[in-house]
Amino acid sequence: MARKLAAGNWKMNGTGASLSELQSLASSALPDGVDVLICPPATLVARATDIAGPVAIGGQDCHAHASGAHTGDTSADMLKDAGATYVILGHSERRSDHGETDATVRAKTEAALAAGLIAVVCIGETLDEREAGLTLKIVGDQLAASLPDTATGATVVVAYEPVWAIGTGKVANLEQIGEVHDFLRAQLTDRFGAEGENVSLLYGGSVKPANAGEIFGVANVDGALVGGASLKAADFSPIIAALAVS
Numbered sequence: 001m002a003r004k005l006a007a008g009n010w011k012m013n014g015t016g017a018s019l020s021e022l023q024s025l026a027s028s029a030l031p032d033g034v035d036v037l038i039c040p041p042a043t044l045v046a047r048a049t050d051i052a053g054p055v056a057i058g059g060q061d062c063h064a065h066a067s068g069a070h071t072g073d074t075s076a077d078m079l080k081d082a083g084a085t086y087v088i089l090g091h092s093e094r095r096s097d098h099g100e101t102d103a104t105v106r107a108k109t110e111a112a113l114a115a116g117l118i119a120v121v122c123i124g125e126t127l128d129e130r131e132a133g134l135t136l137k138i139v140g141d142q143l144a145a146s147l148p149d150t151a152t153g154a155t156v157v158v159a160y161e162p163v164w165a166i167g168t169g170k171v172a173n174l175e176q177i178g179e180v181h182d183f184l185r186a187q188l189t190d191r192f193g194a195e196g197e198n199v200s201l202l203y204g205g206s207v208k209p210a211n212a213g214e215i216f217g218v219a220n221v222d223g224a225l226v227g228g229a230s231l232k233a234a235d236f237s238p239i240i241a242a243l244a245v246s
């Protein structure tokens with residue numbers, strides 16, 4: 001059985017002052033049965049873990065190597081040392097801004113698992129790919145090539161984020177979400193057997209308090225990876241609450 005996870009990706013947003021939002025989330029009564037994760041920018045990870053209480057803290061990327069001459073990069077060991085327990089990998093913005101391939105994402109995921117972090121591995125099609133009828137082929141190939149053979153429900157979360165729905169206000173419809181999540185679950189159980197049932201499958205892309213409840217009602221949606229609506233506790237809290245009652 002996959003665990004429910006409400007994950008917030010702050011992307012390149014936030015300075016020390018933003019930690020007040022995390023503070024208010026951490027001090028609110030979080031519902032049972034839902035894991036809550038905030039991934040602030042790397043500069044805030046250590047400070048965030050000091051005040052996060054029951055909220056898990058994650059990075060937004062890590063390098064595939066444990067250390068070395070890689071100016072500007074952060075290793076999985078460093079995130080772990082700073083108090084992170086998760087790391088987002090292969091976000092479409094990393095794939096497009098930094099040319100990350102599935103092979104890169106797999107190598108980073110292996111590094112994250114070796115460091116003891118839970119990897120939130122992101123996949124998703126572009127609008128052109130969807131319109132060409134390639135969605136399942138694209139996400140299936142990304143899933144196969146981005147996950148290491150050692151992935152388990154305890155070590156890996158998969159986030160389906162259609163690129164065209166990220167930050168656009170265009171949420172995928174429930175049928176589109178359901179089709180992809182059912183397909184991903186089948187791919188996971190084909191490859192990992194019963195363990196594939198334990199991998200949490202998140203939807204991401206314009207999730208807001210107003211649409212979270214219906215999205216969480218879709219089969220095989222175990223939570224969300226939320227961008228804009230995770231920046232304010234007042235927006236993220238109702239999303240967490242909607243997941244708890246789903």
Ligand SMILES: O=C(CO)COP(=O)(O)O
Pocket residue numbers: 009091161165166167168169204205206207225226227228229
């Ligand atoms: O990319 C996302 C989360 O990783 C989604 O971002 P938005 O929720 O802002 O669309």
